[in-house]
Amino acid sequence: MKIQQKHVIESIFNALQYISYYHSPDFIQAMTSAYEKETHKAAKNAITQILINSKMAVFGKRPICQDTGVVNVFVEVGMEVTWIANLSLEDMINEGVRQAFTYVNNPLRASIVKDPLFTRVNTKDNTPAVIHMKVVKGEQLNFIVAAKGGGSENKAKFSMLEPDVDIIDWVLEAIPTMGAGWCPPGIIGIGVGGTAEKSMLMAKQSLMEPIDIKDIAQKSNPSNLEKLRLELFDKINDLGIGAQGLGGLTTVLDVKIKDYPTHAASQAVAMIPNCAATRHLHFSLDGSGVAQLPQVDMDSYPQLEMDYTQYKKIDLSNLTREKMALWHIGDTLLLSGSIITGRDVAHKYLKEMIDNGEGLPDGVNFDNKFIYYVGPVDAVGDEVIGPSGPTTATRMDKFTDMILDNTNILGMIGKAERGEDSVQIIKKHKVTYLIAVGGAAYLISKSIKKAKKIAFKEMGMEAIYEFEVKDMPVTVAVDTQGNNIHSIFKDIKIIH
Ligand SMILES: O=C(O)C[C@H](O)C(=O)O
Numbered sequence: 001m002k003i004q005q006k007h008v009i010e011s012i013f014n015a016l017q018y019i020s021y022y023h024s025p026d027f028i029q030a031m032t033s034a035y036e037k038e039t040h041k042a043a044k045n046a047i048t049q050i051l052i053n054s055k056m057a058v059f060g061k062r063p064i065c066q067d068t069g070v071v072n073v074f075v076e077v078g079m080e081v082t083w084i085a086n087l088s089l090e091d092m093i094n095e096g097v098r099q100a101f102t103y104v105n106n107p108l109r110a111s112i113v114k115d116p117l118f119t120r121v122n123t124k125d126n127t128p129a130v131i132h133m134k135v136v137k138g139e140q141l142n143f144i145v146a147a148k149g150g151g152s153e154n155k156a157k158f159s160m161l162e163p164d165v166d167i168i169d170w171v172l173e174a175i176p177t178m179g180a181g182w183c184p185p186g187i188i189g190i191g192v193g194g195t196a197e198k199s200m201l202m203a204k205q206s207l208m209e210p211i212d213i214k215d216i217a218q219k220s221n222p223s224n225l226e227k228l229r230l231e232l233f234d235k236i237n238d239l240g241i242g243a244q245g246l247g248g249l250t251t252v253l254d255v256k257i258k259d260y261p262t263h264a265a266s267q268a269v270a271m272i273p274n275c276a277a278t279r280h281l282h283f284s285l286d287g288s289g290v291a292q293l294p295q296v297d298m299d300s301y302p303q304l305e306m307d308y309t310q311y312k313k314i315d316l317s318n319l320t321r322e323k324m325a326l327w328h329i330g331d332t333l334l335l336s337g338s339i340i341t342g343r344d345v346a347h348k349y350l351k352e353m354i355d356n357g358e359g360l361p362d363g364v365n366f367d368n369k370f371i372y373y374v375g376p377v378d379a380v381g382d383e384v385i386g387p388s389g390p391t392t393a394t395r396m397d398k399f400t401d402m403i404l405d406n407t408n409i410l411g412m413i414g415k416a417e418r419g420e421d422s423v424q425i426i427k428k429h430k431v432t433y434l435i436a437v438g439g440a441a442y443l444i445s446k447s448i449k450k451a452k453k454i455a456f457k458e459m460g461m462e463a464i465y466e467f468e469v470k471d472m473p474v475t476v477a478v479d480t481q482g483n484n485i486h487s488i489f490k491d492i493k494i495i496h
Helices: 005-021 025-037 041-060 089-101 167-177 196-206 213-218 224-238 344-355 393-406 420-428 441-445 457-462
Strands: 070-078 130-136 141-148 157-161 186-193 252-260 267-274 280-285 312-315 332-341 370-372 411-414 432-435 448-455 464-478
Touching: 005 041, 005 089, 005 141, 005 280, 025 041, 025 213, 025 252, 041 441, 041 464, 070 089, 089 130, 157 167, 157 196, 167 186, 167 224, 167 267, 186 196, 186 224, 196 252, 196 267, 213 224, 213 252, 224 252, 344 393, 344 457, 393 411, 393 420, 420 432, 420 464, 441 464, 448 457
Parallel strands: 070 130, 186 252, 312 332, 332 370, 370 411, 411 432
Antiparallel strands: 070 141, 141 280, 157 267, 186 267, 332 464, 432 464, 448 464
């Protein structure tokens, strides 16, 4: 049967919409068992939010995470496939991406910028996808469609090791340098062998496999690669990094490894983490129509609710530095009041304006406010704003002194650890750094009651908003005395 272009486009569209709000059942199962065994309070709270958020996303048919990802597609093209098409396969895939990211009922966040070295202009529809094709025997197309978050992709590692270097040592040294910006608990994908680029590709491909480490552990006769996976799984979790880097029992839900023959002189090793918003879907097209996507059994989600009794309510409109000085790391708060958003590009522009003597943009006033590092998904229907989880604060470290020296800000809200310099600046200014849970974006968005763009309005996800929040759940990560909840990373050079 001939493969029809419209079936490819529609299947890609459906797959991307589907994975924007469905975690796969293996992921839910693995995260649920991480929840059940977690004994560290802060980590358990983060996993609880991730699981509640995941279920809410299904009911709302809205993205699990505001970072709806860069689209990665792996396609196997059967040698006997024939077509009814006038676009190239690459163009068909990109058309599916365009339609999925601009779909009126569930628009996803356009995160892709072109001309990455210079203008970095947003392509507005999240194209192009990163596509890998392989020609295989047969008469069908096999697709893996993934949406990979930027925070986890940023932490990819690669080394050309000497052949006798133990990769366990390399992995255990590299993992802490990734900090928490990759939103653990997640999955670590490793590629070993081949050439430099082949190892990277294998690391990414390995992340597309189902979570099965528990099954491997039950095997009476695991292969050498499986034994290595088990050893790495235990040793990485023994590092104690935990959910969101808060210290805990589960940092990884699985460790995947792919290998390939290599040059006698080489041992290429690549590692790519996948985050708490791991999203990928596999389907085939044989010419008979659009791919049928799996039905999800909602009973596979745990019955969890937020325990608001653990939280202290904070009215931001009458918060003072004296009151804030009583907060301690690990305190869980429900924020109500006005906060201002801003992420990478906004910080860059704010710095330029301050350096030029122009001051802050009209309408932006940080006095006694928190800045929230977020790039939201656009609102749809009667939503105030789409999913709005935190972005990696570590990238904003280089702006911390600029912001604190030039505004009367009370603190920052983001995710992951701050660098030691930022912690000292936070302490000097007697402000705080709060974290929201990366991977709980839809849940967080429900605490945003008003959202108004107030600066850089044409910059899509990089615009500055004023949010009016009611009971937004956060945790104190750096307090006014400079105590740091992410002290596990204190002496580690985080690479970001
Ligand atoms: O872009 C975002 O919203 C978040 C990003 O994926 C990050 O983890 O830093």
